[in-house]
Amino acid sequence: MSARICPHCKSELTAANVVAYTNGVDCPKCGMRLEVASGSREVSTVAGLVAGALAWRLASGATSDLGEVLPTLYAFLAFGIVSPLVMMWTANLRNAPALPGPEPAHAGSGHGAGGHDGGDHGPHH
Ligand SMILES: [Zn+2]
Structure with missing residues (x-):
């Protein structure tokens, strides 16, 4: 996890909380409204589809008594398992833009959006 x-x-x-509320989640600590960045949701969906297609192909190749049913079942399960897993690994939280903040027009600019990975450690704080 x-x-x-x-x-x-x-x-x-x-991650479980984030996936459960994919449209948005409130931070339990500061109450900030957060949402999953839209890109990661698309990635997880595509990954789930790919996994489903692979599962369908693999199951189709296998000889089984339930050859008609199993490929679809496997594809469905693969999508249902892989998609949320990918969501957990790729989801990035961001501040929900629609939140009406207590301070009007204060959080527009100024602080960086945190795009850099890893903080810079100043020699003296
Ligand atoms: Zn928070």
Whole structure:
């Protein structure tokens, strides 16, 4: 299990919570409204489709008494398992843009969006 970091207060959110509320989740610590970046959701969907297609092909090649049913079943299961897993690993949380903040027009610019990976450690704080 991986965890997501709230971009606002840096507290960890369990991936299960994030996946359960894919449209948005409130940070349990600071209450900041968060949402999963749209790109990762598409990635997880595509990955699930690919996994389903692979499972379907593999199951189709295998000889079985239930040869008609199993490929579809496997494809369905693969999609249902892989897609949320990929979502857990790829999902990035961001501040939900539609949140009406208590301070109007304050969080537009200024602080960086945190695009850099790894903080810079100043020699003296
Ligand atoms: Zn937070």
